[in-house]
Amino acid sequence: MSLAALGDSFTEGVGDPYPETVPAADRGAGVDAAGNVVFRGWADRLAEHLADHLGEIRYANLAVRGKLMRQIVTDQVPVALEMAPDLVTLCAGGNDLLRPGGDPERMAKVLDATVARLRANGSQVVLFTGVNVSTGYMRGTIGLFARYYMNVRAVADKYDCFLVDQWSMGVLTDGRAWDDDRLHMSPEGHRRLALRVAEVLGVPTVERWDAPWPEVEPVSWRQARKEDLTWVRESLGPWIGRRLTGRSSGDSVTAKRPELTPLTKDRS
Numbered sequence: 001m002s003l004a005a006l007g008d009s010f011t012e013g014v015g016d017p018y019p020e021t022v023p024a025a026d027r028g029a030g031v032d033a034a035g036n037v038v039f040r041g042w043a044d045r046l047a048e049h050l051a052d053h054l055g056e057i058r059y060a061n062l063a064v065r066g067k068l069m070r071q072i073v074t075d076q077v078p079v080a081l082e083m084a085p086d087l088v089t090l091c092a093g094g095n096d097l098l099r100p101g102g103d104p105e106r107m108a109k110v111l112d113a114t115v116a117r118l119r120a121n122g123s124q125v126v127l128f129t130g131v132n133v134s135t136g137y138m139r140g141t142i143g144l145f146a147r148y149y150m151n152v153r154a155v156a157d158k159y160d161c162f163l164v165d166q167w168s169m170g171v172l173t174d175g176r177a178w179d180d181d182r183l184h185m186s187p188e189g190h191r192r193l194a195l196r197v198a199e200v201l202g203v204p205t206v207e208r209w210d211a212p213w214p215e216v217e218p219v220s221w222r223q224a225r226k227e228d229l230t231w232v233r234e235s236l237g238p239w240i241g242r243r244l245t246g247r248s249s250g251d252s253v254t255a256k257r258p259e260l261t262p263l264t265k266d267r268s
Helices: 024-030 041-054 069-083 104-120 142-158 187-201 221-245
Strands: 002-007 056-061 087-091 124-129 162-165 257-264
Touching: 002 041, 002 069, 041 056, 041 187, 041 257, 069 104, 069 257, 087 104, 104 124, 104 142, 124 142, 124 187, 142 162, 162 187
Parallel strands: 002 056, 002 087, 087 124, 124 162
Antiparallel strands: 056 257
């Protein structure tokens, strides 16, 4: 079986760095040629679940952080079409909707045409809705995202795709599912999502994605405000700065797994 993962930071795995215990051959030696951290993420974890189930698969991850839908369609989709994998995971559009003028209906038309090309090429496709996060800085954009996700559902139905409905995954609305930057998932969020994707694909796993979170002590108001200020200084400020100057977090990043390469059950 062959799997190609396409998208942006969500699929690249930002927020879920590989632990040092993972062999360098399986994590790209920890950094890419530009010195950026190589992340694991739900897609790598899914590939591991598939390899454990099937013994061996071939896997490519073309996703790069910060990419807009047009960049994913232009740069990644042709490579995937050339690979002609059995399965393609595709998640795109989040970065577009976080920018002024993001148009859910226009993006849906591009997604429709892209999925049509992938399906006509013989690949099964996995699509995603996003998480129902309507608090904090996402409050003003959740309507746009919801409109787009309804279109994603329609595209999935039209082309008989697998659909991973994160909107209904209440466990992902817990703060522990998110990285300190509040934009990318934490290792635990990525782990749970990989289990959910495996479930949608009918791949058996030992653990459950919807296991209840452990009880924790509530955070004091003072601590919460301190964390908010840290987030503004270390995450929100730099993010806004990149938008104002036309830069992207993925400007110096290349795909961590640009070709279909074997991944075995024993990871050797």
